[in-house]
Amino acid sequence: MGTRGPKPKPTHLKLVQGNAGRRPLPEGEPDPGGKPVKPKWLKGRGSALWDEVMQFAFWLSVADSYKLAAWCDRQAEFERDRRMWTAADRREHRSAGSELGLDPSSRSRMGTPRDDDKKKDDPAAKYF
Numbered sequence: 001m002g003t004r005g006p007k008p009k010p011t012h013l014k015l016v017q018g019n020a021g022r023r024p025l026p027e028g029e030p031d032p033g034g035k036p037v038k039p040k041w042l043k044g045r046g047s048a049l050w051d052e053v054m055q056f057a058f059w060l061s062v063a064d065s066y067k068l069a070a071w072c073d074r075q076a077e078f079e080r081d082r083r084m085w086t087a088a089d090r091r092e093h094r095s096a097g098s099e100l101g102l103d104p105s106s107r108s109r110m111g112t113p114r115d116d117d118k119k120k121d122d123p124a125a126k127y128f
Contacts, residue, residue, distance in 0.1 A: 032061045
């Protein structure tokens with residue numbers, strides 16, 4: 001059985017959006033930092049998809065590397081032969097894309113500002 005309730009909002013998003021619950025913010029939260037690193041095993045169309053995604057997905061970090069690689073590999077597989085995919089395969093792939101912020105609704109839930117929207121005095125600017 002999974003964890004109940006909505007997923008907790010990351011601290012950096014609470015800083016950007018405001019801490020509506022007024023609960024103390026966690027300290028010592030891991031900060032993976034850095035851009036995702038493309039694994040050497042990702043080849044062909046999967047590698048090209050990685051390059052395409054990295055052109056716009058500024059919010060991803062090095063901790064997202066393997067999930068992004070898996071998504072790119074599966075997307076390349078989907079483009080080769082869609083008929084082999086079951087409904088469960090499609091749901092799983094769509095879910096992974098949402099977790100990475102690759103669809104409009106997941107990006108709107110993230111609430112992250114674009115680079116040109118950031119203000120110099122923004123305390124959360126160092127997280128993006």
